[in-house]
Amino acid sequence: MEMPEPRTAMSRRRLLCAGGVIGVATAAGWWRLARYRPSHEGGMLGVQAAHAQARAGEILLVDIRTPGEWRRTGVPEGAVPLDMRRDDFIDRLDAFVAQDPNRPVALICAGGVRSARLSRQLLAAGYQQVIDVPEGLHGSSAGPGWLASDLPVRPWNG
Known part of the structure; x- marks a missing residue:
């Protein structure tokens, strides 16, 4: 051996x-x-501007993350929580948009990837005014994000 x-x-x-x-x-x-960070053909906003414009009613800020994410961090002040994975996502979004059809839709997620992808899909589907908030809640290469910028969130207990 x-x-x-x-x-x-x-x-x-x-x-x-x-x-x-x-x-x-x-x-x-x-x-x-x-x-x-995926490319995006529509407009982009930093978290500070998104917060200010959402509070002023100038944009419809939609938090497209999941309920588990909302539960952990809360929902950005002025944002509507709408899980992008819902089967009726477009119908629900259309209902919000119908309240003020001239108001742009701004999408925010955790780090800008999902919001950029969904923004592109919505633009391709015929939405005219879609804005990406690429910093997201946790930050990205675009900036520190909603939470690190100490912007307000409200609890979500859905």
């Missing part, structure tokens, strides 16, 4: 180098994912 050869200093260095390369590649991938 042959015994395996003991690891040499050279094979240990190779193993450490390979592990380091994998670690750097993984970190770079996570960094890129955290900074990713």
Whole structure:
């Protein structure tokens, strides 16, 4: 029965180098994912402006996150919580839009990815005035976000 050869200093260095390369590649991938923001053809607003315009009734601010997210963080002041995964999402959105058809719809999510994607879909579906709030509640490459900006939220206990 042959015994395996003991690891040499050279094979240990190779193993450490390979592990380091994998670690750097993984970190770079996570960094890129955290900074990713889909493009958006409509308008964009920062969280401060979105808050001010929602309070003034100039925009319909729609929080498209999930009920679990609303429960954990609350809903931005002035926003309507409407889960984008609902089967009747468009019907519910249409009902809100019908109250003031000239008021733009601004979408906010956690970090700007879902709001940008849904904004593009709504524009393609014929909505005329769709605005993305790319910072979201938790921040993104667009800015610190609603919560870090100390903007008010109201509890959601749905």
